[in-house]
Amino acid sequence: MLPVADAQSQLLARIARQSPLAAEDIALTEAAGRVLAEDLLARVSQPPADVSAMDGWALRGDDIASLPARLKPVAAVAAGHPVDTEITPGTCARIFTGAPLPPGADTVVLQEDCTILEDGSVEITDGRPGRHVRKFGLDFQAGGTVLQAGRTLTARDVGLAAASGHPWLRVHRRPRVALLATGDEVVRPGDPLAPGQIVSANSYMLAALVRAAGGDPIILGIARDEDADVRRLAAAAKGCDILVTTGGASVGEHDRVQAALGEIGLTLDFWKIAMRPGKPLMIGGLGDMVLIGLPGNPVSAYVCGLLFLAPAIRALQGDPAPLPLLTEAELAVDLGANDHRQDYVRSRLTLRNGALPLVEPARPQDSSMMSILAESGALLVRPPHDPARKAGDRVTILGGLI
Secondary structure: OEOHHHHHHHHHHHHHOOOOOOEEEEEHHHOOOOEEOOOEEOOOOEOOOOEEOOOEEEEOHHHHOOOOEEEEEEEEEEOOEOOOOOOOOOEEEEEOOOOEOOOOOOEEEEHHHEEEOOOOOEEEOOOOOOOOEEOOOOOEOOOOEEEOOOOEOOHHHHHHHHHOOOOEEEEEOOOEEEEEEEOOOEEOOOOOOOOOOEEOOHHHHHHHHHHHHOOEEEEEEEEOOOHHHHHHHHHHHOOOOEEEEEOOOOOOOOOOHHHHHHOOOOEEEEOOEOEEOOOOOEEEEEOOEEEEEEOOOHHHHHHHHHHHHHHHHHHHOOOOOOOOOEEEEEEOOOEOOOOOOEEEEEEEEEEEOOEEEEEEEOOOOOOOOHHHHHHOOEEEEEOOOOOOEOOOOEEEEEOOOO
16 A cells, blocks of 8 residues: 555646646636736835825934924825925924825824924924834835745735736636546435435535635536446546546445546556555546546545645646645544554644644544534544554644645
8 A cells, every 4th residue: 555645746746747737817806715827026116105104293314313303394294195395404294104205204203202382393202213114115116026926825915916016817727626426325415315325425525625725626426336327427527637536446346436437548546545544545547637536435535635636736726835734733632553554533623822732533533424524623643653642742733624
């Protein structure tokens, strides 16, 4: 069986042969979650001039070399309304936050450190030269790189792109991901259940995971345990970037995915992973598509989707770090030694101020139990042959579950 890290490396090597996907221009309002296809250069400078960081009085720093000082007001400046009045020795201007400094001014004194006297002059009692001024281009300057290609755009990035003057962004297109469930025993949610049948959750769960990872899911339906039916529905994935099957990835008499797709060109990279849950994971190619065959058990399908499908979607969009982020936590209970497979233990996660989060494995860990998975806030990652652990030990977790 292949170690998880080796399996991920092989998958990403296959993805690299056909990534990143072509670029497209999208409106800024649609950019969150997309991957930038080229470096983004600022079209404007921010701020566009020296501006005031506070409400107060704009003046020459030399005029407050000794305090208190009395200055004559000669102008008032509001944001968006610059003035041409020059601040000369002994003068000042009322100024408001965000307003450009008038010519000659290089300092702003807070309004609470000033008093307007009866003769109309302003007495300055506190302040230092050069304070409370945001210099031209402090944030960024026109022509400079504000965001680099390969970045998955956050709401913060969208704000930066807008501030730098971009109404449109060039991003990689979303991967199209076809989802094919298999098995005589599964039916769609809401359909009547015959004896021995169960409701199919995998396609709907994985569709949500695909969207969260930045892809466009296409649910093909449920193929029966017949080669012709598997091939018929798989044919509907033409034009997609990834075909995901759930169930049928093993080599039992009723596991028909390998046999059925092998007849139409499936090339198989590997199909057994040293992990729990999710050992029968299949990776290969079918025409121009990447084939990811996930286990039928819903928890196994989710964990494998998180570790393999989501990174494949990110990598196709040019994300330079597509694998899920591992962090540390403190173990809440004692655990026995692990066996030869890498274990992904569904766990509750408690955040704590000033300390590592506390992770507590859920019980039971059966890979068919969706309720346990839904309650979990993290996966506790236990390497092969991990020794027994005590409460309080530092352990590795995969948090931020989709």
